[in-house]
Amino acid sequence: MKISKLHLKTPDEAETVFYQAFTHCDADVMAGLWADQGVVCVHPGSGAIIGYNAIIRSWASIFSNVQRTEMKYTSINRVVSKKLTVSLIAEELLSSEKIEAVVLATNVYQKFDSGWLMTGHHASLVQQHSRGQTLQ
């Protein structure tokens, strides 16, 4: 399948698209959001997945048995430069509107000629005893 890359004007747009794709378990949108080169992805508790194809496969695998991820996400910190944005997000994963898990994700968005794409995602599970810190 030929993947069409998205054309996103701001890191905010890239972030919105990322969480829409995550929430709707949409591997095609995810494939259009990630850059081709220099990309790395760390799912909670996992090693580093390097390379576009392996990263897209990992998302397709995560999405394979679910239709929708119930999630609320909150921006904690953002560092911005002209061509690079690093965003720390608290992801609250919900089940029947109750918080099942809290994940922290550092997302990296980079500006290319065609617009902003994702080049990094590093997620980690917050252990129960330290959750209080997350939701400052």
Add this chain to the structure above:
Amino acid sequence: MKISKLHLKTPDEAETVFYQAFTHCDADVMAGLWADQGVVCVHPGSGAIIGYNAIIRSWASIFSNVQRTEMKYTSINRVVSKKLTVSLIAEELLSSEKIEAVVLATNVYQKFDSGWLMTGHHASLVQQHSRGQTLQ
């Protein structure tokens, strides 16, 4: 105590200083390496620590009972822009030269008028079963 900020010419220098401070458990160097504003730190399994003072306290606490951290670190990926660098590092924590744990860390270095300082550190423990991925 008055903290003197370091004057570092490149993100490489900032990275070297970070791991020297980590290895030698040197909270003073760590205090000189972190920027004052817009900083965030996530230790493995923990919530987000926001703000310079809280971050420096957390490192001082980690260093309080140890003289030295045995560690080998390897760069996995780096995204660079003029004023911002994001670096993914595999940290192998050693005990008697054996690997005790593997941690992945996304480090963020930012260029200020005085030089490069650290503005982000997000670390997560790699669970045993997925370690193979890390050391690609």
